[in-house]
Amino acid sequence: MSALLKHRLTWPVLALVLLLLLNQLFRADFLSVRVQDGHLYGSLIDILRNGAPTILIALGMTLVIASRGIDLSVGAVAAIAGAISCMYIYSSPDPTSLRTAATGVAIAVVAGLVLGAWNGFLVSVIGIQPIIATLVLMTAGRGLAQLVTDGQIISVSNDSYQAIGAGFFLGLPISILIAAAAFAVAGLLTRRTALGTLIEAVGINPVASRLAGLDARTITWTVYIFSGLCAAVAGLMISSNVTAADANNAGLYIEMDAILAVVIGGTSLAGGRYSLVGTLVGALIIQTLTTTVYTLGIPPEATLVFKALVVIIVCLLQSTRARTLFGRRRRPVPEQSQIKVAV
Amino acid sequence: MSVLTRTSAPLDRSRISRLQDKARYAPTLATVGLFLAMFAVGAAMYPGFLSGQVFLNLLIDNTFLIVLAVGMTFVILTGGIDLSVGSVVALSMMIAASLLQAGWNPFAVIVLVLLTGATFGLLMGLVIQVFEIQPFIVTLAGLFLARGLCYVISVDSITVTDPFFTAMAQARIPLVGKLFVSPGVLIALLVVVVAFYILHQTRFGRTVYAIGGGESSAMLMGLAVPRTKILVYGISGVCSSIAGILFSFYSLSGYSLAGTGLELDAIAAVVVGGTLLTGGYGYVLGSLTGVLVLGIVQTFISYEGTLSSWWTRIVIGALLLAFILLQKLFSRKVRLA
Numbered sequence: 001m002s003a004l005l006k007h008r009l010t011w012p013v014l015a016l017v018l019l020l021l022l023n024q025l026f027r028a029d030f031l032s033v034r035v036q037d038g039h040l041y042g043s044l045i046d047i048l049r050n051g052a053p054t055i056l057i058a059l060g061m062t063l064v065i066a067s068r069g070i071d072l073s074v075g076a077v078a079a080i081a082g083a084i085s086c087m088y089i090y091s092s093p094d095p096t097s098l099r100t101a102a103t104g105v106a107i108a109v110v111a112g113l114v115l116g117a118w119n120g121f122l123v124s125v126i127g128i129q130p131i132i133a134t135l136v137l138m139t140a141g142r143g144l145a146q147l148v149t150d151g152q153i154i155s156v157s158n159d160s161y162q163a164i165g166a167g168f169f170l171g172l173p174i175s176i177l178i179a180a181a182a183f184a185v186a187g188l189l190t191r192r193t194a195l196g197t198l199i200e201a202v203g204i205n206p207v208a209s210r211l212a213g214l215d216a217r218t219i220t221w222t223v224y225i226f227s228g229l230c231a232a233v234a235g236l237m238i239s240s241n242v243t244a245a246d247a248n249n250a251g252l253y254i255e256m257d258a259i260l261a262v263v264i265g266g267t268s269l270a271g272g273r274y275s276l277v278g279t280l281v282g283a284l285i286i287q288t289l290t291t292t293v294y295t296l297g298i299p300p301e302a303t304l305v306f307k308a309l310v311v312i313i314v315c316l317l318q319s320t321r322a323r324t325l326f327g328r329r330r331r332p333v334p335e336q337s338q339i340k341v342a343v
Numbered sequence: 344m345s346v347l348t349r350t351s352a353p354l355d356r357s358r359i360s361r362l363q364d365k366a367r368y369a370p371t372l373a374t375v376g377l378f379l380a381m382f383a384v385g386a387a388m389y390p391g392f393l394s395g396q397v398f399l400n401l402l403i404d405n406t407f408l409i410v411l412a413v414g415m416t417f418v419i420l421t422g423g424i425d426l427s428v429g430s431v432v433a434l435s436m437m438i439a440a441s442l443l444q445a446g447w448n449p450f451a452v453i454v455l456v457l458l459t460g461a462t463f464g465l466l467m468g469l470v471i472q473v474f475e476i477q478p479f480i481v482t483l484a485g486l487f488l489a490r491g492l493c494y495v496i497s498v499d500s501i502t503v504t505d506p507f508f509t510a511m512a513q514a515r516i517p518l519v520g521k522l523f524v525s526p527g528v529l530i531a532l533l534v535v536v537v538a539f540y541i542l543h544q545t546r547f548g549r550t551v552y553a554i555g556g557g558e559s560s561a562m563l564m565g566l567a568v569p570r571t572k573i574l575v576y577g578i579s580g581v582c583s584s585i586a587g588i589l590f591s592f593y594s595l596s597g598y599s600l601a602g603t604g605l606e607l608d609a610i611a612a613v614v615v616g617g618t619l620l621t622g623g624y625g626y627v628l629g630s631l632t633g634v635l636v637l638g639i640v641q642t643f644i645s646y647e648g649t650l651s652s653w654w655t656r657i658v659i660g661a662l663l664l665a666f667i668l669l670q671k672l673f674s675r676k677v678r679l680a
Contacts, residue, residue, distance in 0.1 A: 070479075128667055131424065131479055132620050136667070139607045140660025146653035247653075256483060269477060301498055301599075304491030311484040315476045 051287030060230030068271025076141020078251030082239030116228015165241030203271030370617030414582025422622030427485030435587025440597025464580020555622025
């Protein structure tokens with residue numbers, strides 16, 4: 001029992017369950033899932049579907065944070081990816097065909113990889129602090145997205161493209177399936193091979209891992225490329241869900257949500273320790289929180305206040321100092337309270 | 344990393360300090376040079392660009408950014424970062440606009456707004472210091488919180504009709520010839536002067552630089568490290584609320600979405616102004632120049648009617664990158680000497 005209480009995931013899962021029950025109290029049909037036209041419907045499915053982009057971006061963010069980095073540019077990358085694919089589909093001679101949609105998606109995915117590689121280059125080769133390196137793309141990225149769309153909101157009507165964000169497959173929303181597949185692949189790659197341990201090693205001490213013979217540079221580069229890829233696919237989901245590319249608002253503040261999900265999930269911001277399942281639970285908590293705000297009839301504008309309070313509380317609970325203060329010393333965490341990034 | 348470089352080679356003391364001096368001034372000088380070059384190019388390209396008023400308009404249009412950059416300079420000098428400033432600007436505007444609408448005395452409103460900004464900043468500083476959480480995550484939470492509180496106050500834009508605020512918005516202080524500035528410019532420059540004094544003439548200022556140079560050494564020297572670290576966030580908070588008031592003078596309204604991305608502009612201005620992001624090196628006057636450079640980018644884009652506004656963000660991003668690389672280059676040279 002005490003082992004269960006001490007488990008890293010116990011509290012996040014408990015929080016998620018409590019949130020769901022709270023919603024059930026206010027809306028009797030909240031937890032029910034029904035089948036309609038062969039598709040699953042219900043609030044739970046909605047939470048998963050609306051949360052899919054956040055889940056995906058948080059997945060990439062988890063690995064970046066595990067390597068003691070951070071990627072602030074994910075929202076901008078999502079906006080760029082949506083802008084590129086919508087612009088391609090919009091301006092192609094055959095804007096409704098599957099082929100056009102596939103090409104648009106492919107171009108956007110490549111763009112995400114390139115932008116991720118750019119971040120990785122700045123961090124691992126030039127050696128700029130991750131916050132600052134990705135700040136550059138965060139600043140310029142939305143400008144680039146606007147450049148692509150020429151400052152307009154580009155609407156597309158392509159059924160295949162719309163399927164990414166709003167379609168169903170085997171009764172489940174496709175966006176959930178994509179996020180789940182990405183999670184499964186990332187989980188297998190990092191937990192069934194040595195990759196996860198290597199990323200953690202880089203996160204704990206990049207210099208030491210390099211001296212130990214690890215190719216720290218390539219590993220760092222890889223996690224940023226992966227984050228760029230996740231952000232691009234999430235951007236496709238967002239733009240496909242509303243069948244339009246909005247360079248200004250697509251993925252706005254999603255980097256905050258993703259970081260929040262990672263932190264709630266028990267991944268240390270100091271790097272070197274991460275939990276993919278924790279991130280998944282964290283992302284679900286955030287999406288449920290947003291839904292709860294609607295269910296309880298609180299003005300949706302207050303969501304940001306709630307999220308801020310949650311971040312603060314979670315960070316306080318995580319900090320070693322708070323644990324010492326409140327006399328709840330757990331097993332010693334190998335955590336540097338101050339990140340002094342090696343420059 | 345530092346351990347590795349420290350043991351590199353026996354170095355000639357005077358050579359190090361000479362190189363360090365160069366490294367210290369080079370980014371700021373580069374910024375001044377960049378500004379002059381851009382002004383010269385503008386003068387060559389567009390008739391009417393080379394006038395005192397164009398320069399003064401840079402100040403008039405960017406009063407709030409100047410004040411924000413000053414506050415951010417303090418934070419970055421200690422090696423921290425404050426992502427909440429844009430939201431605190433919006434929150435200050437919302438508080439001011441809603442209280443004025445409720446018929447409050449404008450001076451009471453201004454005092455209250457400044458107190459709110461200071462409290463907000465100090466609280467973030469306390470959390471950063473006491474619980475040892477990274478500044479960026481705490482101030483990110485601050486960004487959320489302040490923006491959320493804006494929405495709670497009102498989702499709609501609130502117009503300011505207070506006579507004092509409108510007077511401040513319309514006032515023109517004449518200088519020589521036909522040149523003029525707004526009262527906001529004087530307030531902003533006063534903030535710069537005060538900040539300059541604090542950083543270079545007081546014990547507090549020296550502690551700020553010492554923390555950026557090396558927190559543990561500052562601690563070992565017996566400096567008031569925790570207090571200073573909390574206070575710099577307080578200063579940034581006050582600066583954000585002053586910026587909010589100046590923004591209200593400028594726009595005569597409060598709007599929840601105001602100042603989105605302003606934190607990035609402020610950070611960019613500080614970096615372009617030559618302050619090292621790792622802390623320890625930098626000047627308030629550099630940050631002022633940084634704001635002027637960002638301002639002139641905007642002026643260029645408005646003169647060149649065909650370039651659309653999103654180019655501003657792209658150019659600011661590129662400038663940010665260029666100056667980070669420049670810093671990298673100089674700090675590496677010092678290390679390897």
